[in-house]
Amino acid sequence: MLKRLFVFLALAMVWATTASASTVAVSTANVNLRAGPATSYPVVTVVPQGARIVTHGCVADYRWCDVAFGIYRGWVSASYIQVIYKGGPVVLSSAVAPAVGVTVVTYGRVYWDTYYVAQPWYRSWTTYYRPYAPVAAPRxxxxxxxxxxxxxxxxxxxxxxxxxxxxxxxxxxxxxxxxxxxxxxxxxxxxxxxxxxxxxxxxxxxxxxxxxxxxxxxxxxxxxxx
Structure with a gap:
């Protein structure tokens, strides 16, 4: 499986364009794609292990990232995202992200209104939303x-x-x-x-x-x- 992910990531990096300010990656497990950067947000869909995803950026501490999977858009924990770094597949982290072109992005109501109007929980923004508080890095x-x-x-x-x-x-x-x-x-x-x-x-x-x-x-x- 690891070898297969490596080959796929290597090919995927060729497909990615710098103009889109996005980074092609692979999910390392079956993981929930959520409507916001926390487990308290509703699930949009499930991203299967080994699926190609496009990372559009991460919150300031790089623990959650904004990704696209097929027709879906949402947030995945960075610990389930694998990218190519220095010729090999690695899990996305704060140390790796800048080197592979993953930038810091913010999350708010505009994002919710852009991607989730058709969802049954769309009108429950105030129920789910909490300002994102980065977790301090361990000393x-x-x-x-x-x-x-x-x-x-x-x-x-x-x-x-x-x-x-x-x-x-x-x-x-x-x-x-x-x-x-x-x-x-x-x-x-x-x-x-x-x-x-x-x-x-x-x-x-x-x-x-x-x-x-x-x-x-x-x-x-x-x-x-x-």
Missing amino acids: VTSHSRSATCVDGNCTGTRQATGIYGGSTSQTRNCAGGECSATRQTVGPYGNSASRVRSCSAGDRSCNMTRTGPRGGTATGTRSFSR
Whole structure:
């Protein structure tokens, strides 16, 4: 199926014209074509998997796109749209869209009046319409965590990478009434900072050392009681 989609997309790109400001694509699954950029809008029709569609633009966060399928016009989630990018088929995203000619468009009453006058729900515009609010991009692009305990010795690790390339990792270990935690953070430009903390049940205290990106350090000790 993937090979077939790739071949079809490659041919479809030849059919598309730059004058139309549109991009030929393929649907990756059976997906509802809706009357607006949200699942709350009525379904116009169902676009079958592998069908040729023409993308006329997407809302600002590129999560929903205005597409044409045969005689129908409506909105499909971008996660079901596949285009050719750098010689291969990829799912449409905010990173890919500008490179393949998909622009940002808006949605409103004019669109509804243009394409849905004959629909039974046409006069229910006020029931369905909600101003589109783009969803903020996630600040974390990847993360992981793990924990193991063997004979009373427990170790936990966490890692995360941010949208601009920075990352942070942390390791915690506890055994025999002693616990330690080390956190290392690297910014998108390579600057780093760290924190090391250790706590002891024996003397009921915790020690902490922080190191900044320019090498400066700060230390502290805190006692606790049960």
